[in-house]
Amino acid sequence: xAFRCQRDSYAREFTTTVVSCRPAELHTEGxxxxxxxxxxxxxxxxxxxxxxxxxxxxxxxxxxxxxxVLRVTRRGTQAxxxxxxxxxxxxxxxxxVDWERRFDHMQQHSGxxxxxxxxxxxxxxxxxxxxLGRLRSVIELDSPSxxxxxxxxxxxxxxxxxxxxxxxxxxELSLDDPEVEQVRGRGLPDDHAGPIRVVTIQNIDSNMCCGxxxxxxxxxxxxxxxxxxxxxxxxxxxxxxxxxxxxxxMERSHGIEKALTALxxxxxxxxxxxxxxxxxxxKLLQKNNLNLLRDLAVHxxxxxxxxxDWGGVITLHRKDGDSEFMNIIANEIGSEExxxxxxxxxxxxxxxxxxxxxxxxxxxxxPRVAEVLEGKGAGKKGRFQGKATKMxxxxxxxxxxxxxxxxxxxxx
Numbered sequence: 165x166a167f168r169c170q171r172d173s174y175a176r177e178f179t180t181t182v183v184s185c186r187p188a189e190l191h192t193e194g195x196x197x198x199x200x201x202x203x204x205x206x207x208x209x210x211x212x213x214x215x216x217x218x219x220x221x222x223x224x225x226x227x228x229x230x231x232x233v234l235r236v237t238r239r240g241t242q243a244x245x246x247x248x249x250x251x252x253x254x255x256x257x258x259x260x261v262d263w264e265r266r267f268d269h270m271q272q273h274s275g276x277x278x279x280x281x282x283x284x285x286x287x288x289x290x291x292x293x294x295x296l297g298r299l300r301s302v303i304e305l306d307s308p309s310x311x312x313x314x315x316x317x318x319x320x321x322x323x324x325x326x327x328x329x330x331x332x333x334x335x336e337l338s339l340d341d342p343e344v345e346q347v348r349g350r351g352l353p354d355d356h357a358g359p360i361r362v363v364t365i366q367n368i369d370s371n372m373c374c375g376x377x378x379x380x381x382x383x384x385x386x387x388x389x390x391x392x393x394x395x396x397x398x399x400x401x402x403x404x405x406x407x408x409x410x411x412x413x414m415e416r417s418h419g420i421e422k423a424l425t426a427l428x429x430x431x432x433x434x435x436x437x438x439x440x441x442x443x444x445x446x447k448l449l450q451k452n453n454l455n456l457l458r459d460l461a462v463h464x465x466x467x468x469x470x471x472x473d474w475g476g477v478i479t480l481h482r483k484d485g486d487s488e489f490m491n492i493i494a495n496e497i498g499s500e501e502x503x504x505x506x507x508x509x510x511x512x513x514x515x516x517x518x519x520x521x522x523x524x525x526x527x528x529x530x531p532r533v534a535e536v537l538e539g540k541g542a543g544k545k546g547r548f549q550g551k552a553t554k555m556x557x558x559x560x561x562x563x564x565x566x567x568x569x570x571x572x573x574x575x576x
Contacts, residue, residue, distance in 0.1 A: 166336065166361060167243060169215045169224065169261070173270055173376035176213075177260040182251045183208045183242075190235055190246045202234070204248040212236070213259045215266070216243045220294045221273050221375040225262040266376065268408060272301045274332060274365075274377045275322075275387050275406030279303060281369035282321045283402070287314050292399060300390065300409070303402045310392050310400045318402075319389045329382040330366045337362055347372055386410050454488075461489050465496030468504075477565045479505045481558060487549060490518040494547065503565050505533070505558075512556040517541070518549040529568060536560050 168178060188206040193199055207228065216238035217223040223236040228251060235246040251257065276294050280303060283289040290306040336359040337343055347362050347370045363377050364370040378384060385407045395401040405413055421432050428438040468478050480493070485508035494504060502521060509515020519526055519533050523546040530548025534541040536557050541550020 167215070168211045168213050169266075169376055170334070170361065170374065173266070174379070175261075176263050177258060178211075178213050179256060179258055180212070181210045182253050182255045182257055183210055184253055185251050188244075188246060192234070202246075202248065204234070204246055205250050206244040207247055207251050208242050208244060209257070209259070212243045212245070213261050214243065214245060215269075215376050219273075219373050219375045220276070221269055221296050224269075225265055227260050229257045269296060270376050270378050271384055271407030272296045272409070273373075273375045274363075274381070275384055275404065276301060276303060277363060277369055277371055277373070277377070278322050278325060278365060278381065278384070279318060279387065279389075279402070279404060280371075281365065282325070283318050285368075286317055286321060289314075300403050300405060303404065304395050305400045305402055307400050308398045310402065315389050315392060315402070319387065322387045325365075325368065326381045326384050326386065329380055330368065331380050332377055333364045333366070333379075334377065335362050335364065336360065383407070388413065457485065457489050458492055461492035462496055465493045468493070469497055474502055476569050477503045477505065477562065479507075479558070479562050479565075481507045481511065481555075483511065484508065485516075487516055487518070490516065490549070491547075494518060494520040500546070503529075503569060505561060505565060507552070507555060507558060509552075510555055512554075514551070514553050515555045516549070517552050517561075518547065519543070520547050522546065525568065525572075529565065532564060533561050536564065 168175060168180075185205050185207050188204055190202040190204060191199065192202060209228070214224040214226050214233055214236045215221065216236045218238055224233075226233050228245060228247065231247050231249045231251070233245045233247055235244075237244050237246075273296060276291075276296070280291040280294075283291070283303075283305060287310075289310065291303055292306045293304045295302045337347075338359050341360075343362075347360075360372055361374055362370055363373045363375075365381065388405045388410045390403040390405065393401045393403065421435075424435050425432060428435060428442075430438050464480065468474075468480065471478055482489075490506040490508060493506060497504060497520075500522060503525060504518075504520040506518045506520075507515055517533065517537060517539065519530050526543060526546050526548050530541060530543050533548065534550050534552070536554075537552035538554040538557070539550050539552035541548055543549060
């Protein structure tokens with residue numbers, strides 16, 4: 165059975181009757197990225213305007229009597245509509261589709277059919293799968309590589325066919341119809357029943373498909389192929405946008421271009437060179453800064469060696485610095501007789517730490533220091549270093565080290 169959405173993809177609302185309504189749960193992902201389980205109902209209608217996911221196309225969104233439908237899935241010849249409000253069987257209801265989402269899916273899906281047919285016709289590049297993504301769509305081609313010249317030729321050809329305003333027709337064929345053998349397809353679902361639905365782009369392609377499509381290629385407006393990426397198992401992914409997505413992409417790109425023009429103080433044609441100059445300047449500044457930091461580390465090390473605390477516990481904290489900075493200090497000092505506790509980063513938040521000194525003492529104290537600072541670390545040969553989340557507890561670490569040194573002195 166073909167649903168109303170498949171018989172007329174352009175219909176936006178219609179009236180039907182509730183067949184059944186049963187309690188159900190929907191496993192979904194919340195706004196925070198965590199999985200959630202929603203309690204609700206699976207509603208079955210006599211017919212539906214809302215497309216259930218299938219054929220690489222996501223399901224529709226919409227309403228039944230202004231009640232939001234959160235998911236639509238196919239179950240045999242029926243479609244299950246998940247709602248969080250029950251509907252009474254036998255009730256006549258008004259179904260409305262989220263038209264912006266539906267038309268977007270129509271454009272991407274018909275665009276995929278067109279690209280697949282043209283890529284095969286021009287270069288023998290077979291489509292093995294595709295994904296209609298939230299922001300972009302991906303066609304997996306059965307080839308280890310696709311050249312830039314091939315991509316350009318495919319894009320040029322599909323847009324010529326859009327300008328030719330070629331019609332797109334939907335037909336149903338019986339399983340024993342000889343024409344089925346001439347139709348492109350990747351097989352039928354195991355639970356398929358009834359006639360086969362065939363989507364035909366005039367003089368271009370005939371393909372078995374359950375999805376919603378435009379009735380004329382002119383409704384695609386334009387197709388932009390963004391490029392290719394290496395796919396799985398020696399395949400290539402071709403990334404594309406169709407229709408309104410191209411306009412939105414252009415709007416985003418233009419907004420970014422305007423922002424860069426204001427920041428870089430130059431025209432769009434000079435953006436790349438301006439960024440390269442900034443990168444080179446940044447690298448030079450980083451190199452100079454690193455050299456100064458190294459010189460500072462050596463100077464600090466010499467100062468610490470003359471500290472009155474030498475032979476006991478020496479601590480130092482700096483907001484600026486990294487692991488190399490701390491290790492240079494430790495190397496210069498050569499603290500075999502002294503416990504050296506160095507930290508860099510936020511005084512009360514996260515940062516890095518290093519404990520250096522007699523190997524036996526460091527081996528004993530290192531894990532305890534990491535625990536106090538609520539961090540993690542590792543070490544060997546008189547060094548223990550790692551990351552900390554609570555630099556505000558440095559005083560506790562200093563007390564711990566002082567107690568250890570005092571205990572050792574008393575035992576001697």
